[in-house]
Structure formats: structure tokens, C-alpha cells
Amino acid sequence: MMDITKLPNKRPNEHLLLILRRHWIELFRIVAILAVLLIIPAVAIEMYSQTYSLWLESPAFGPFLIVLKNIYLLGLWLFAFIEFSDYYLDSWVVSNERVLNIEQHGLFHRITSELHLAQVEDVTAETQGPIQTIFNFGNVQVQTAAERAMFQFKNIPNPERVKQKILELVHEDKNRHGLADTE
Amino acid sequence: MISFPVWLLLIPFGIFVLFFILYSIINFFHLLRFGVRSKKLYIVMVVFLFATIWICSDAITELSNYNWDMIIRLGGSYDFKSSGLFDL
Numbered sequence: 001m002m003d004i005t006k007l008p009n010k011r012p013n014e015h016l017l018l019i020l021r022r023h024w025i026e027l028f029r030i031v032a033i034l035a036v037l038l039i040i041p042a043v044a045i046e047m048y049s050q051t052y053s054l055w056l057e058s059p060a061f062g063p064f065l066i067v068l069k070n071i072y073l074l075g076l077w078l079f080a081f082i083e084f085s086d087y088y089l090d091s092w093v094v095s096n097e098r099v100l101n102i103e104q105h106g107l108f109h110r111i112t113s114e115l116h117l118a119q120v121e122d123v124t125a126e127t128q129g130p131i132q133t134i135f136n137f138g139n140v141q142v143q144t145a146a147e148r149a150m151f152q153f154k155n156i157p158n159p160e161r162v163k164q165k166i167l168e169l170v171h172e173d174k175n176r177h178g179l180a181d182t183e
Numbered sequence: 184m185i186s187f188p189v190w191l192l193l194i195p196f197g198i199f200v201l202f203f204i205l206y207s208i209i210n211f212f213h214l215l216r217f218g219v220r221s222k223k224l225y226i227v228m229v230v231f232l233f234a235t236i237w238i239c240s241d242a243i244t245e246l247s248n249y250n251w252d253m254i255i256r257l258g259g260s261y262d263f264k265s266s267g268l269f270d271l
Contacts, residue, residue, distance in 0.1 A: 019219065060255040063189050063246065067196045070242040074203050077238065081231050085210050088224065089217055102217075107209055110217065 011097050018094035018165065022087055022155040023137035030083045037076055082107065092153045094162075096169060099142060101151045115151060117166075117173035119144040125163035142166065190251040200239075207235070 045052050056062045089104035099120075103111045120142055127138035138159040142151040156162060211228065218224050 059250060059253050060189060063192050063249045063251070066242070066245045066249075067192050070238065070245075071196060071199050073238050074199065074235075077231075077234060078203055078206055081207065081210055084227060085214055088219075088227075089213060091219060104213070104217070107206070107213060 014095050014097045016093065016095050017169065018092075018162065020092040020094070020153055020156045020162065022090060023135060023157045025131070025135055025137065026087050026155060027084070030080055030087070034076060034080045041072070090154070092151075092156070094166060094169065097173065099151060099166070101153075113151070115142070115144055117170045118177055120166070120170045121145055123163045123166050123170070125159040127159060140166070184256055186254050186256040188251070189249065189253045189255060193246075193251070207231075 052065075055065055086104055086106070089102070089110070091102050093100040093102070096117075098114050098116045100112070100114045105111070122141075122143035124141045124143070125138060126141070127133055127136070132138045132155075135157075136159075137155055137157045140153040140156060140159045140162050142153070144150070153159070153162065214224060214228065
């Protein structure tokens with residue numbers, strides 16, 4: 001398991017400042033879908049409880065119904081767990097030297113990339129729509145001049161504050177390495 | 184007329200359970216290998232395990248109530264048409 005206090009390829013005097021993950025509303029979305037898919041059949045069974053009991057008593061149809069029900073429950077549960085893993089394994093780590101982007105796409109596709117603060121040219125925060133505005137989450141884009149031109153922090157909380165923090169860190173890093181613009 | 188033993192229904196169920204176990208193990212592996220160490224993660228993994236055990240034990244209890252040696256004859260003894268099946 002990754003110990004977040006120990007960054008990979010840690011530089012001297014590098015320390016962790018931000019660990020970002022998608023907003024909790026993403027988890028709520030998974031829970032909501034799970035709840036709906038559980039409630040609908042439960043309500044149907046409740047409405048047709050007499051018929052359901054009759055079918056369960058059947059020595060042939062009863063086992064079929066039980067097998068179907070358990071396949072459905074286990075399938076839903078596995079879906080929820082995979083979605084949680086996808087949510088949890090996406091993270092963005094900001095230190096005083098670099099930004100790490102860790103993205104999980106499904107179970108068998110993982111992208112890890114990093115960029116040094118000195119490469120950052122522009123940081124943009126974006127909040128779209130009433131839900132993102134009310135719950136204060138959105139995207140932050142970190143632009144560089146490299147081949148992979150942009151990191152995108154997706155649906156993170158407090159995007160404006162994160163943007164400001166990264167800009168401050170970029171400015172400090174450039175001052176530290178003597179790369180700041182002189183006017 | 185088609186006839187088959189009821190226990191044949193357990194085969195697709197067994198295949199699905201194997202698939203479930205495999206995917207769960209892969210998921211656990213990913214979380215343990217790449218996940219950030221935290222209490223929240225451990226809690227979620229424990230909840231997942233316990234809920235899985237609960238669903239499976241419930242399934243075993245329900246399935247044990249039936250006679251799996253029985254033969255189903257489609258179109259014969261187990262005709263599922265009956266009046267009032269969908270009466271509330």
C-alpha cells in the first residue's frame with residue numbers, strides 16, 4: 001500500500017502539501033445508484049408478495065428465483081466495489097516540488113505521471129453547473145509546455161483554493177531555482 | 184418435453200460466484216498495492232468482506248431449503264401458468 005508520507009523519488013527537502021481526491025459526491029452517486037437498484041426490486045417484491053411467496057414455494061421455480069436474486073445482489077455489490085476502487089485510486093498529490101497525477105481507468109489500466117512545478121505555465125480552475133457551484137467542487141487544469149501539455153484534477157473540492165495554492169507553490173519553486181520572471 | 188435436475192441451476196451460479204471472487208481479489212490487490220494507506224480504506228474493505236459473507240451465507244441458507252435432486256419437466260408437471268399470479 002502506498003504510504004503517502006513517503007513520496008516516490010523523493011527529493012531532498014521535498015514535503016507533501018496536498019492529497020486530492022474527487023469530491024465525496026462521486027461516492028454519493030455510487031451509493032445512490034446502488035440504492036435505486038436495490039429498492040426497485042424490493043418494492044416490486046413487496047407489491048407482489050403473495051405471488052413471490054407462491055413462486056418461492058415451488059420446488060422448481062423457487063431455486064431459480066433464489067439463484068437469480070443472489071446473482072443480482074452479488075453483481076450489484078461487485079459493481080459498487082469496483083466503482084469505489086476507481087474513485088479511491090484516482091488521486092493527485094502536490095508537494096513543494098512537483099505534482100503527481102494518478103488515474104485508474106477500470107481495473108487493469110493505471111496511469112501515473114508527474115510534473116515539476118518549474119514546468120508549470122498556467123493553472124485554471126473551473127466550476128460548472130449548479131451542483132458543482134453549490135457543493136464547491138470542479139476541475140483544475142495545470143498547463144505545461146511539455147509533450148503531455150496538461151494535468152487535469154477532476155471534480156476536486158475547493159478548486160479555486162487548490163489553484164491558488166499551486167500558483168503560490170510554482171512561484172516559490174521558481175524563486176528557489178532562480179527561474180522567476182524579472183520585470 | 185425437456186427435463187433436467189434442479190441442481191443444474193447451481194452451475195451458472197457457481198460460475199458467477201467464481202467470477203465474483205476473482206474480480207474481488209483483483210480489486211483487493213489493486214487497493215492494497217496502489218491505494219493510499221488510510222483507516223477509511225480498511226473500513227471499506229472490511230465492510231465489503233462482511234457484506235459479501237452475509238449475502239453468501241444468506242444464499243446458502245435459502246438454497247438449502249430445496250430438494251436439488253428433483254427433476255423439472257418443462258411443459259409437464261411444472262407448468263407456471265396459473266390464475267391470480269399477479270394479483271396484488
